[in-house]
Amino acid sequence: MSVDLKKLQEEVMNNKIEKGFPINDMAFEFCRAHEELSEAFSKYNKSQDGVAEEFADVAIFLLGMCESLGYDLEKELVRKIEINKNRKYTKTKSPEGKDVFIRVKNEIDP
Numbered sequence: 001m002s003v004d005l006k007k008l009q010e011e012v013m014n015n016k017i018e019k020g021f022p023i024n025d026m027a028f029e030f031c032r033a034h035e036e037l038s039e040a041f042s043k044y045n046k047s048q049d050g051v052a053e054e055f056a057d058v059a060i061f062l063l064g065m066c067e068s069l070g071y072d073l074e075k076e077l078v079r080k081i082e083i084n085k086n087r088k089y090t091k092t093k094s095p096e097g098k099d100v101f102i103r104v105k106n107e108i109d110p
């Protein structure tokens with residue numbers, strides 16, 4: 001199954017409008033998205049039941065915020081995933097002996 005994220009953005013926004021939820025209070029939207037991610041972490045730490053649903057809630061807030069701000073999340077995801085694929089890293093060790101990845105910056109991706 002393939003999804004059209006732009007269509008989902010519009011669907012999320014239409015649902016918010018129909019329900020009378022606030023759509024232009026971006027500080028509130030950021031907080032709610034963060035809250036949903038925290039709920040996912042809390043559930044993950046307990047039993048992992050319901051984590052995927054909380055991730056969906058996070059995505060729903062992102063879709064709504066993108067629609068409010070005029071962003072095309074699908075386009076941004078494709079663009080950013082490509083950037084990340086092309087990034088180079090050097091690996092070193094932290095003082096505690098854990099692997100630390102340091103991004104090698106370049107002119108295209110400073």
Ligand SMILES: [Mg+2]
Pocket residue numbers: 036039053054057
């Ligand atoms: Mg939730």
